[in-house]
Amino acid sequence: xxxxxxxxxxxxxxxxxxxxxxxxxxxxxxxxxxxxxxxxxxxxxxxxxxxxxxxxxxxxxxxxxxxxxxxxxxxxxxxxxxxxxxxxxxxxxxxxxxxxxxxxxxxxxxxxxxxxxxxxxxxxxxxxxxxxxxxxxxxxxxxxxxxxxxxxxxxxxxxxxxxxxxxxxxxxxxxxxxxxxxxxxxxxxxxxxxxxxxxxxxxxxxxxxxxxxxxxxxxxxxxxxxxxxxxxxxxxxxxxxxxxxxxxxxxxxxxxxxxxxxxxxxxxxxxxxxxxxxxxxxxxxxxxxxxxxxxxxxxxxxxxxxxxxxxxxxxxxxx
Numbered sequence: 001x002x003x004x005x006x007x008x009x010x011x012x013x014x015x016x017x018x019x020x021x022x023x024x025x026x027x028x029x030x031x032x033x034x035x036x037x038x039x040x041x042x043x044x045x046x047x048x049x050x051x052x053x054x055x056x057x058x059x060x061x062x063x064x065x066x067x068x069x070x071x072x073x074x075x076x077x078x079x080x081x082x083x084x085x086x087x088x089x090x091x092x093x094x095x096x097x098x099x100x101x102x103x104x105x106x107x108x109x110x111x112x113x114x115x116x117x118x119x120x121x122x123x124x125x126x127x128x129x130x131x132x133x134x135x136x137x138x139x140x141x142x143x144x145x146x147x148x149x150x151x152x153x154x155x156x157x158x159x160x161x162x163x164x165x166x167x168x169x170x171x172x173x174x175x176x177x178x179x180x181x182x183x184x185x186x187x188x189x190x191x192x193x194x195x196x197x198x199x200x201x202x203x204x205x206x207x208x209x210x211x212x213x214x215x216x217x218x219x220x221x222x223x224x225x226x227x228x229x230x231x232x233x234x235x236x237x238x239x240x241x242x243x244x245x246x247x248x249x250x251x252x253x254x255x256x257x258x259x260x261x262x263x264x265x266x267x268x269x270x271x272x273x274x275x276x277x278x279x280x281x282x283x284x285x286x287x288x289x290x291x292x293x294x295x296x297x298x299x300x301x302x303x304x305x306x307x308x309x310x311x312x313x314x315x316x317x318x319x
Contacts, residue, residue: 020260023255023256023259023260026252026259027253027256027260028268028271029252030249030256031268031275032275033244033245034245034249035272035276035279036240036245037241037245037249038102038106038111038114038115038276038280039279039284040245041103041106041111041241042111043237043283044234045103045106045107047228047231047233048234048238049226050100050104050106051214052218052227054096054218055214055215055217056242057099058095058096058099058208058210058211058214058246059211060238060242060243061242061243061247062204064242064246065200065203065207066204068200069201069204072198072200075197075201076197076201076204076205079195079196079197080205083193083195087195087205087206087209088209088212090186090206090209091205091212091213092210092213093185093186093189094182094185094186094187094189094190095210095214096211096214097178097179098186099179100214100217101176101178101179101182102176105171105172105174105176108170108172108175109173109176110280110284110286111284111286112276112277112281112286112287113155113172113173113289114176115272115275115277116277116292116295117152117156117176117177118179118180118272118273119270119296119303120148120177120180120299121180121183121184121187121269122269123144123145123148123299123303124181124184125183125187126141127145128185128187128188132185132189132192141305143302143305144301147298147301147302147305149302150298151294151295151297151298152177152298152299153295154294154295154298155291155292155296156169156177157291158291159289159290159291159294160291199254199257200250200251200254203254
């Protein structure tokens with residue numbers, strides 16, 4: 001959302017001799033807090049427009065984390081001075097557009113469906129890395145991407161073949177698919193950029209860039225008359241997405257990456273989908289539809305094909 005944390009497996013390596021149970025607990029809590037953002041965003045939708053929520057979440061989370069990274073302010077300023085356009089573009093794609101699309105989509109679909117579709121992000125990252133970075137995709141990854149894509153189509157069409165043939169889709173699912181695409185593109189661009197500063201200061205910079213990019217969308221909502229009318233529930237939801245679901249979630253993810261390495265910490269991403277489904281059932285009263293289960297099965301199968309099956313290494317015989 002994207003509530004998803006900001007990192008890539010190449011960002012950090014695991015710290016030896018660290019407490020693995022504690023690290024896994026922090027990572028699990030991180031994804032639980034991240035899942036809660038979907039619930040809070042769906043809950044606050046009647047009181048707060050999507051781009052207002054996006055702007056204030058990014059702004060408040062950045063403000064909370066900025067004093068924590070005070071030792072890195074010099075490096076952050078140097079990066080802004082030398083590569084400000086790259087920071088703005090990546091922050092806009094990965095935070096402004098990704099989160100704004102999720103919040104917009106949640107006006108038309110449920111949180112459970114959004115959580116399942118966002119599980120496509122790693123598949124989209126693999127495919128985009130093939131075209132942007134020239135990384136090999138391989139037969140199993142390509143097959144996995146196609147299977148996961150079939151799952152996405154099942155969910156977007158809501159299991160209705162007639163709607164699929166007539167291209168009649170729910171706009172909510174399409175917004176979430178767009179968000180997953182933005183997250184994949186953001187991940188690839190961040191990997192290519194190699195900004196060279198530590199993870200948490202980079203998070204703060206991207207949060208600030210995302211907030212700046214979200215400001216025009218927020219102002220457009222204000223001038224078009226789509227204003228927030230927050231009551232107690234709305235204020236609680238905003239406080240959650242900015243605090244526990246924003247600043248604290250990013251901080252915990254940073255700590256888990258330091259201990260586990262970004263690769264293992266990111267693999268726990270799929271806990272988010274399960275947490276979203278459980279929380280949506282408990283808090284929002286949502287239930288899984290048949291097309292959600294069918295689509296999720298395809299997506300899980302695609303992820304397994306793309307990540308669990310390794311191609312055989314060819315052995316070269318020397319005569």
